[in-house]
Amino acid sequence: MPKILPAARGDVVEIILADHRWFEEALRELRDVQSDRAAVLADLATVLIAHAEAEESKVYPALRRKDAIDADEVEHSEHEHDEGNEALLDLMEVGDTNSDDFSKKLHELSEALTHHLDEEERDVLNPARTDVSDETRHTLGDAFAAERTRLIDSGCGSVENVRKLVKKAHTS
Known part of the structure; x- marks a missing residue:
């Protein structure tokens, strides 16, 4: 499993795509019963x-x-981010990473995330490639990478924070 790396600087499309490939690898690792699923x-x-x-x-x-x-x-x-966060929270709240419930919740997260990655790559990243200048994509890449790093450093993936995000989505 690749370690969490800071997003590289550069074209925002390429940075986002690198994260998407990382997510796919993480999902593969989560399907492997011999991996450290909790980590x-x-x-x-x-x-x-x-x-x-x-x-x-x-x-x-x-x-x-x-x-x-x-x-x-x-x-x-x-909206798809909200759905993914809810599926993520459901998986995080399963106690036993070797249980059938974990496998079921992992499948639900995988379906939601894979669907979103596909749509985002077609409907958001393709227009970003064709309708936004190279300079703007690089400026956005730097801003995205800096914010992503700040959030990682803040512990944004804690179950408490994910719960807060899911609750916020339900009330808005």
């Missing part, structure tokens, strides 16, 4: 929350201002 899940929670929160605060608004994506796409992506 992998803790790392996944940290990077997933930091990634989504940094997208919502730094990337989506900028892409919206540049007319690369519209308000509906932003709302849809944020």
Whole structure:
């Protein structure tokens, strides 16, 4: 399993894609009964929350201002982040990482996350590639990486924080 690494500086599209591949590897590790599932899940929670929160605060608004994506796409992506956070919390709250319940909740998280990655790569990142300048993508990449790192350093993947995010999504 790759360790949590700070996001590289550069093109925001490439940085986000690197995180997406990391998420896929983490899901593969979580499916492996011989892996340290608790540790992998803790790392996944940290990077997933930091990634989504940094997208919502730094990337989506900028892409919206540049007319690369519209308000509906932003709302849809944020809704999918909320669904992913809920599935993540459900998995984090399973006590036994070798139980059938863990496997079931892992499947639900995997489905939600895989669906979101696919849609985001097609409907958000492709327009970012074609409708946003290289300079803007690099500026966004630096902002995304800095926010992602700040959130990771703050312990954003704790179960308490994930609960707070899920509760906030349900009340808004």
